[in-house]
Amino acid sequence: MDSVAVENYLKSIWELGPDDVATQDLAQLLNVAPASATKMVQRLTERGLVKHIPYKGASLTSEGRRRALSVVRRHRLLETFLAQTLDLGREQLHDEAERLEHALSTELETAIANYLGNPERDPHGHPIPGPNGELLIDEDILLSDCSLNQSLVVTQVPDRDPNLLTWLEGNGIFPGTKLKIISRDDFGGGINVSLDDSSVQIAISVASEVYVILETD
Amino acid sequence: MDSVAVENYLKSIWELGPDDVATQDLAQLLNVAPASATKMVQRLTERGLVKHIPYKGASLTSEGRRRALSVVRRHRLLETFLAQTLDLGREQLHDEAERLEHALSTELETAIANYLGNPERDPHGHPIPGPNGELLIDEDILLSDCSLNQSLVVTQVPDRDPNLLTWLEGNGIFPGTKLKIISRDDFGGGINVSLDDSSVQIAISVASEVYVILETD
DNA sequence: TATAAAGTTTAGCCTTGGCTAAAAATATAA
DNA sequence: TTATATTTTTAGCCAAGGCTAAACTTTATA
Ligand SMILES: [Mn+2]
Ligand SMILES: [Mn+2]
Ligand SMILES: [Mn+2]
Ligand SMILES: [Mn+2]
DSSP: OOOHHHHHHHHHHHHHOSSOBOHHHHHHHHTSOHHHHHHHHHHHHHTTSEEEETTTEEEEOHHHHHHHHHHHHHHHHHHHHHHHHSOOOHHHHHHHHHHHGGGOOHHHHHHHHHHHTOOSBOTTSOBOOOTTOOOOOOOOEEGGGOOTTOOEEEEEOOOSOHHHHHHHHHTTOSTTOEEEEEEEETTTTEEEEEOSSOEEEEEHHHHTTOEEEEOOO | OOOHHHHHHHHHHHHHOSSOBOHHHHHHHHTSOHHHHHHHHHHHHHTTSEEEETTTEEEEOHHHHHHHHHHHHHHHHHHHHHHHHSOOOHHHHHHHHHHHGGGOOHHHHHHHHHHHTOOSBOTTSOBOOOTTOOOOOOOOEEGGGOOTTOOEEEEEOOOSOHHHHHHHHHTTOSTTOEEEEEEEETTTTEEEEEOSSOEEEEEHHHHTTOEEEEOOO
8 A cells, every 4th residue: 555645746746747747846736845756756766656757857657647546536536525425615625635535445435436426526626537547538628718708617626725715616616607708807917707697807827727618508 | 743653552552541551452452563662652751642651551641641532532433424424334434434533634523523413422332532532431331241131232342343343233233232141151151142033142252342231211 | 489481671773754955967048 | 158047866864663683570480
């Protein structure tokens, strides 16, 4: 069984990947010093889970990817399970799952998946990898890349920052929300979107973490 | 925050206590070498969580006890939560809780407790400590210590051994079961109990892990 | 009561996963 | 194209939590 640290590194490399994951980015995501990340990347390379080209970057081997996706699956199943049973706010889920994901047996993972009816997405709209690492390919696009006046539906919101998530939620923006960009304020640094019965200004930095699809109906 | 190892040691000392916990017993319960247990007991003494009299035994300080009970609370809440939501068998609960107990925030602990309606006992009949370490005092007695033909109700079964638990369950013995000792077979090494519509022979070693009360009605 | 056995602690070692400071490589700018 | 920043790696250190083997206490036995 991989240690908590190993599981976190694999998942982070997956999140930053697929290729040339920079030591610095990895270190920052995991809150460790760059030297620590280098060392762990070397250990994982030794174990055959990572491929590392010094001074260039790291990437997962197929076994590394398999294990990373297993962690991601547990994480997203847990978020979904906690959201469904207890009712925690969407913004509380991530941090809990971040710790619980390392303590789930395969049996419990399966029991939770069955209980939930093998869901395809977690409460943030992120696809849940299958038990063998099958991952839905999303064809959604960034809100920040959309044109004016298209009818859009939110598919995914970021899950790491509780404050951001609370703000989005408070403005009615979460997976399933229908919206439309009504103007871009390039110098004001944001876009204006209209929802069913309100409108909000969203910073580009935020809009480039929200995924949407074109409304089809 | 205490590490996983520290939490496990504190909980184990509590389980073996309250006084003069032997190095060997601690080591065995935790699956480590006696020397490892000694060293950790010394570190915990240094931290003010344990009192250690060399060659005599270890015990918890009040702060150590507080933290141990916090782990026990999380463990038992988790067992109850898993039993209630997913339906795992009573024998699967313990091992899962054993790992999850270290990954629960206070917020999630509270959310689970509220969801469950602040239960007093877990699925094995073990009392769940309150959020500040208040612990119900049980006045139940060992099945192995009871006389013949008393009307008894099972209150607690052991939770560590899945096979034992499966056997008990299969014979209809779990918290709430009404039974009566109909004979003791001192040389056969067991007691015979009758249930509602069956009877079973139970080894003394098993009967001395099952708690009961006299039926009051 | 002397000796053997059992239990406990000490000594010394190891791996994991952190850290800082310095060196080396790569990227950027002058 | 050379000098400067930036990024990455190496070197050396540390604490936690394991281990085995040897020394020391305590307990049991003859
Ligand atoms: Mn998440
Ligand atoms: Mn998520
Ligand atoms: Mn248990
Ligand atoms: Mn229990």
